[in-house]
Amino acid sequence: MQPITLTRLIDKLCDNGWIERRSDENDRRVNRLYLKKAARPLLGKLAGLRSELTATALEGISPADAHRLLTQLESIKENVRNAIQSPAGEPSRKEQRYG
Known part of the structure; x- marks a missing residue:
């Protein structure tokens, strides 16, 4: 914002x-x-x-799956926040690749 x-x-x-x-x-x-x-x-x-x-x-999602999903979304949010705050050209602290 x-x-x-x-x-x-x-x-x-x-x-x-x-x-x-x-x-x-x-x-x-x-x-x-x-x-x-x-x-x-x-x-x-x-x-x-x-x-x-x-x-x-979260209807139809088990409490355990909902908790796991919310934890993963928090991790994604933190990864994006860290990437935004890192100076350009500086490697990120941890790199994950999917796919």
Whole structure:
């Protein structure tokens, strides 16, 4: 996500009264974000939607297979994150080949 996109998203959350920005005591350049009471019911709804979506997505998959899948997806995410953060031309720490 680009910084400007994140800033706009945070602005909207502030405008809706769900979060607030507060200055950092030690660093004037830093703003800290705090959840407001108005957002708590929304978090409950989102948790319920997440559970429903997860159940729908994993329907018919055994708990062991679902766990294995989620673990593998986490590994893929970490591999991509590491590749993005590695300087160009630097070999990756581990290379896996498929196929």
